[in-house]
Amino acid sequence: MIELSGVHKSFGAHHVIRGFAATIAKGEVVCVIGPSGSGKSTILRCINGLEGYDRGDIRVDGTRVDRDHRSIRTVRMQVAMVFQRFNLFPHRTALENVVEGPIFVKKEPRADAIRRGRALLARVGLADKERAYPGALSGGQQQRVAIARALAMQPKAILFDEPTSSLDPELVGEVLAVMRSLAEEGMTMLVVTHEMGFAKEVADRVLFLDDGVIAEEGRARDLLTNPRNPRTQDFLRRVLHPM
């Protein structure tokens, strides 16, 4: 579904991604963990072309990701993205945010898009908020609207870029619950996260990214409970026991 091989990316002199290679199969849930600055978000952003990459190859369902080519719009419709800071459109209601893509990008009939949009809002537990503007919603609610907006494009996969990192702790659970239900329904998901509990429970696989390369990867439970690489051990110790 998503294949990356030998991906390199620099910001100026800063070599962020140093030969990243991974394959995400259809229906798989993969979590990417690692220290900040390790290139986790950058990899995600390269997959749907929000960033370009310098070398290597990224393919979505066989199509090469090239942000300067028109095909990027098709790739983006297939691989939706959920952002750390939600990035909802503040001038549109929750429902309008959700139906924006279907109506204006996919040119779906308005009535169909609205019907589906309402169903999606209900699915993320926000049926009663369709007329609310993002500014009137809590962070957790905004992120759930953002997930509904991503789902509205009927993507083949969803990229989550630290979806709970800017939420108050008590709001994290409601977003993770929605993500878990998506995983259970077989959605292909690539999740950059610091929520080790979620990774352990929901992910099929975990990639530990350190300094732009995968330092360790494995089945979620194995890697998180029994890391082999000393860097992974050190990272997990500090995340799980910050004191």
Next chain:
Amino acid sequence: MHRFLTDAIEFMPILLLGVKNTILVTLGSLVLSTVLGMLWALMRVSGIRALAALAVVLVNVIRGIPIIVQLFYIYFVLPDFGITLSALQAAIIGLGIAYSAYQSENFRAGIEAIERGQIEAAHSIGMGWTLTMRRVVLPQAIRIMLPPYGNIMIMMLKDSSQASTITVGELALQGKLIASSTFKNTTVFTLVAALYLVMSVPLMVLVSWLERRFGRK
């Protein structure tokens, strides 16, 4: 006071003719400057280097030449190249072009104030440049652009008086003609000033209405 009123009644028809031309020049050049200004601003943020550079050059050339010289150029020089315009047309085009530079800088500031994340979110649902601008960036940017836009409108109303230099019989010129033939400077120019003030009030009301209309969330 009685004298002032009888004079005022006598001069008013001539001044109102000027008011009509002032309104024509202002509205015409407002529309033209808005369209051109938006064009320059969109070129500037298009991400296409040649277009952006062209917009920078255009805006700076336009900004760097006094309005009055631009008007002279369009009205007195263009006929040498076979383009003959009426004074009113020349005034609308000249002021429209001159003010497009200021409009453009205002529009660009509004567009650039929109968070990067908004554009990324638009891209992430498959929107291209045009759709991103139309559906995401501009509707949010308008709120930022409106207060300075209102200012520009009022400045344009007042600067329409520069059209008098190329013989457009707008309010200031009509006033000057009456004053120089009657020597009633106080009466005439008080009336002229009052008429400009009266015309700017609806603009101010319009701007505050627009701000409320687009400002609500």
